[in-house]
Amino acid sequence: MPSKIRTQVAIIGAGPSGLLLGQLLHKAGIDAIILERQTGDYVLTRIRAGILEQVCIDLLDEAGVGARMHKEGLVHGGFEMLYNGQRHRIDMNKLTGGKNVMVYGQTELTHDLMDARVCAGLTTVYEAQHVAIHDFDTKKPRVTYEKDGQKFEIDCDFIAGCDGFHGVCRASAPRSAIKEFEKVYPFRLAGPAVGHAAGA
Ligand SMILES: Cc1cc2nc3c(=O)[nH]c(=O)nc-3n(C[C@H](O)[C@H](O)[C@H](O)COP(=O)(O)OP(=O)(O)OC[C@H]3O[C@@H](n4cnc5c(N)ncnc54)[C@H](O)[C@@H]3O)c2cc1C
Secondary structure: OOEEEEOOEEEEOOOHHHHHHHHHHHHOOOOEEEEOOOOHHHHHHOOOOOEEEHHHHHHHHHOOOOHHHHHHOEEEOOEEEEEOOEEEEEOHHHHOOOOOEEEOOHHHHHHHHHHHHHHOOOOEEOOOEEEEEEOOOOOOOEEEEEEOOEEEEEEOOEEEEOOOOOOHHHHHOOHHHOOOOOOOOOOOOOOHHHOOEEEO
């Protein structure tokens, strides 16, 4: 028989999405457990993003985890494109009405979110194996997993699938239940012919 656990929200995945959601829920007084299949060290050394857009900066502040980002991150208000031997300044700050981007590694951001969780005494289960979601479209969703050879079952009100595009959550939902939100811009950087972009 699996050991039973109860929480309001079971979050699958301890990447930036899962950790930030956990922090926002905590601030709202909502109980959550995060299940992550990798070790904490693995997640922390997985090099990925480095640029945070303004909306992300604001959200990290709202979550109360932006202090080190403001201290150590590099603010970029624009960049220059070199084309036909000429520099063209793209003043993002001016063009977007005062918005910037922040250069702050995803690993650092993940570190801050993990630290906040530890400080608040919140539960993250690393190396959770065979995570499976059940009855997620009912009022009594469940998540099962194994840790150190022991079986666990979480009863919850909601399951938040923050386990990425190839994770178990997306694969478990019928295609008709998935609504995608995407913004496609009518332009893009087209490769080497465009030239170099340099942050400034
Ligand atoms: C090279 C690179 C550069 C990038 N640069 C930028 C950038 O500059 N700016 C930017 O905004 N974005 C950038 N991105 C995108 C950014 O890294 C992702 O958007 C971000 O990691 C998504 O976070 P997430 O928490 O949704 O998913 P993830 O970071 O993928 O986290 C999902 C987590 O779920 C866990 N998981 C998966 N399956 C299971 C399971 N079955 N059970 C339990 N846990 C599971 C995974 O181990 C992982 O820890 C970049 C990405 C890459 C690869």
